[in-house]
Amino acid sequence: MTDSTTLALISALPQPILLINSEGFVEVANQPARELFGGRIQNAQIRAHLRQPEILAMLERVLTDKRDDSASFVMATGNHETVWRVVARNGVAGMFVLSFSDISDIEAAEAQRRDFVANVSHELRSPLTVLAGFIETLQGPAGEDPAARTEFLGIMSEQAARMSGLVADLLSLSRVEAVEKIRPRSPVSISAVLKATLAALRPQIETADITLNYAVPDDLPEMPGDYDQLVQVFHNLVENALKYGAAGGRIDIEATKVDVSPGFDGPALRVSIRDYGDGVEPVYIPRLTERFYRVDKARSRDSGGTGLGLAIVKHILSRHRGRLVIRSRPNEGACFEAILPLT
């Protein structure tokens, strides 16, 4: 039996707790545990409620050997999965304590980290393989052939540029993430940002054979921001419009002040970059800002893309308490709208 102090203590704990006897029947379930398993958990056989091999095996070990142990347990409600870490302690008077901690966030972060490392390695591996291959070729007889040597060195320098581009993007992503909680406050003129962006992209714009419609008034109010990061945002957006939308023959850049915008308390600037190219299927839109996500992997890679551009854009906008709105339909082009609060 459990005394009233113990019961009070267990019921005060925020995490689900069960006390089970040596047969596996639940003697005490605190409120969080009743919410997790339903009221019927009281006096029920715990094995009937934790029907997953890992945790059942753990229970047998605990009940037979009377020792402490732990295991994970996945609970699905609708399309949402919660991962619980269940710690079993051999308590007093033949009772066992099972405590449940929600480790879903830790598991998700861990999975994300693994994906990230796998992606980075994969992205670095292909240019490295190419480089190593050509070095070997140049060390052989081909190295004596001036035409072949020039061609191979050209490819090698492209691959080296790819790798340094990737590393630069990764660094800029981690720099933005590091300061994401600190909102930048220097007054920035968005038209100066856009002019600098276009000046840097001049060569690509000229070779793209497009008409650029630029509708950005010079007298827009200044906004609190980080000039260099904002240049990076619009550089990535315009570069994408040139890479994926140039077939449409036209790119529109517009900026306006809006007094009300969904999700914003005060006035904001709305800057849109619109192209008339292939666009994307709406189902892919929410994924575009994920790291390394590319709709058409081969095409993006051919143009030197790694799928980090929009992830960087999203982080910089979020640091500015702003938002990215993407609208697109196949064959109707794409419109990327950055909304940046003025106050």
Ligand SMILES: Nc1ncnc2c1ncn2[C@@H]1O[C@H](COP(=O)(O)OP(=O)(O)OP(=O)(O)O)[C@@H](O)[C@H]1O
């Ligand atoms: N204007 C656009 N039109 C059509 N698809 C686009 C457009 N902009 C982005 N995308 C799609 O979104 C994907 C992700 O874009 P993002 O800028 O993050 O990466 P990237 O351009 O492939 O590589 P990076 O920017 O790192 O060089 C692109 O690969 C492309 O499939």
Ligand SMILES: [Mg+2]
């Ligand atoms: Mg890009």
